[in-house]
Amino acid sequence: MPLPVFSLMLVVFSLTTGEFVIAGILPEVASDLSVTIAAAGLLVTAYAVGMIIGGPVVTVLTARLPRKPLIVGLLLVSIAANLGSTVAPNYVILLIMRFGAGLVVATFFAVAIATTVSMAPPGKQASAVAKVALGMNLGIILGTPAGTFVGQNFGWRVTFAAVAAFTTVAMLLVLRFVPTQPTAATGSVLTELRVLGNRGVQLAIALTALGNVGVVMVFSYIAPLLTDVSKFSAASVPILLLVYGGGAVVGNFLGGWLSDRALMPSLIGLLIALTGALALFWVVSGVQALVTVLVFGIGMLAFAVIPGMQTRVMSTASTAPTLAVAVNASGFQLAAAFAGWLGGRLIDSSLGLSSLYLVGALLTLTGLVVAVYSHRRDGQPALQTA
Numbered sequence: 001m002p003l004p005v006f007s008l009m010l011v012v013f014s015l016t017t018g019e020f021v022i023a024g025i026l027p028e029v030a031s032d033l034s035v036t037i038a039a040a041g042l043l044v045t046a047y048a049v050g051m052i053i054g055g056p057v058v059t060v061l062t063a064r065l066p067r068k069p070l071i072v073g074l075l076l077v078s079i080a081a082n083l084g085s086t087v088a089p090n091y092v093i094l095l096i097m098r099f100g101a102g103l104v105v106a107t108f109f110a111v112a113i114a115t116t117v118s119m120a121p122p123g124k125q126a127s128a129v130a131k132v133a134l135g136m137n138l139g140i141i142l143g144t145p146a147g148t149f150v151g152q153n154f155g156w157r158v159t160f161a162a163v164a165a166f167t168t169v170a171m172l173l174v175l176r177f178v179p180t181q182p183t184a185a186t187g188s189v190l191t192e193l194r195v196l197g198n199r200g201v202q203l204a205i206a207l208t209a210l211g212n213v214g215v216v217m218v219f220s221y222i223a224p225l226l227t228d229v230s231k232f233s234a235a236s237v238p239i240l241l242l243v244y245g246g247g248a249v250v251g252n253f254l255g256g257w258l259s260d261r262a263l264m265p266s267l268i269g270l271l272i273a274l275t276g277a278l279a280l281f282w283v284v285s286g287v288q289a290l291v292t293v294l295v296f297g298i299g300m301l302a303f304a305v306i307p308g309m310q311t312r313v314m315s316t317a318s319t320a321p322t323l324a325v326a327v328n329a330s331g332f333q334l335a336a337a338f339a340g341w342l343g344g345r346l347i348d349s350s351l352g353l354s355s356l357y358l359v360g361a362l363l364t365l366t367g368l369v370v371a372v373y374s375h376r377r378d379g380q381p382a383l384q385t386a
Contacts, residue, residue, distance in 0.1 A: 007173035009135040016139025018163040024148030050102025055330030074104040075171040082164035110325035130256025130307040141245030200316035209335040211367025214360035217339035247299030255304030264375040271368040274301040282357035
């Protein structure tokens with residue numbers, strides 16, 4: 001992996017760890033700050049809200065800054081917010097710090113992806129994006145458990161200090177190895193915003209939201225699905241999550257390889273497979289051996305679609321790709337929030353917990369419809385290979 005891409009991948013790893021690790025240390029945070037678990041859970045929401053708001057707002061405000069200084073500036077904000085979390089004297093300050101940490105993430109991802117694509121050889125853009133996105137996989141399957149271990153054994157404040165320290169090291173590598181890039185935008189702010197009115201961009205963002213909402217809903221409730229529906233022991237859940245993470249790593253590279261060869265046909269095929277896998281999960285959810293295989297498969301397919309979706313957004317938003325990718329990240333966060341809400345409503349309804357698989361498949365099907373329509377709109381047969 002080229003050192004510039006490796007440096008950006010490490011930053012993504014650090015930011016992803018900082019985003020998800022709070023879930024593992026919620027009891028420690030709640031106990032130390034004398035708040036309920038439910039109140040501590042709002043720290044996760046604060047981070048997500050920061051991403052949703054920061055995606056379009058921060059990106060527009062920084063659109064005319066050179067990319068490398070912009071990346072460094074965004075990371076300095078993240079480091080400061082994590083250090084602020086480390087020393088937060090009370091719950092309210094910690095809530096503000098988590099919001100601040102999330103505020104710059106969508107813009108960083110957008111600029112990092114745009115920078116990576118600009119450095120990639122022709123025809124290798126999606127594979128390059130996949131390498132950067134590997135940091136997200138590793139943050140979930142390695143960084144989050146490691147941060148949880150640190151928080152449980154040395155205190156939750158040390159976890160945030162460690163995230164800040166790792167981000168600092170990654171930022172120094174970016175300074176050393178990432179070449180100087182042109183400004184993230186060459187037009188006016190109005191030109192940047194105008195790209196969001198492009199129907200192709202709107203469809204690409206809708207594809208990301210609708211194509212992911214079903215599998216995100218299933219993953220959000222994967223622990224009770226495995227224990228209550230498939231009857232795995234609680235001790236088996238971390239192992240199965242590692243299986244999911246292994247599938248995610250494989251899928252990340254597979255998706256990049258496929259997207260470089262046939263972007264929309266591969267996305268359509270992957271979404272068909274993801275829809276079918278979720279539906280099959282609903283059918284065989286009581287057969288543990290098949291569930292184990294499907295956990296790997298769902299992880300693989302869920303992450304295989306990401307490089308292509310990101311590349312699709314950039315290809316349809318050539319006049320303002322950074323803003324479009326940032327808004328795309330915000331759209332994904334909104335979809336994730338909706339997925340959590342909908343999953344809770346389904347569990348409380350007469351349909352029950354196992355219905356999440358089938359509803360997840362139906363939701364993914366809507367993303368498939370958008371993908372097929374978008375591809376036909378490009379003037380190509382929906383399943384033609386490149």
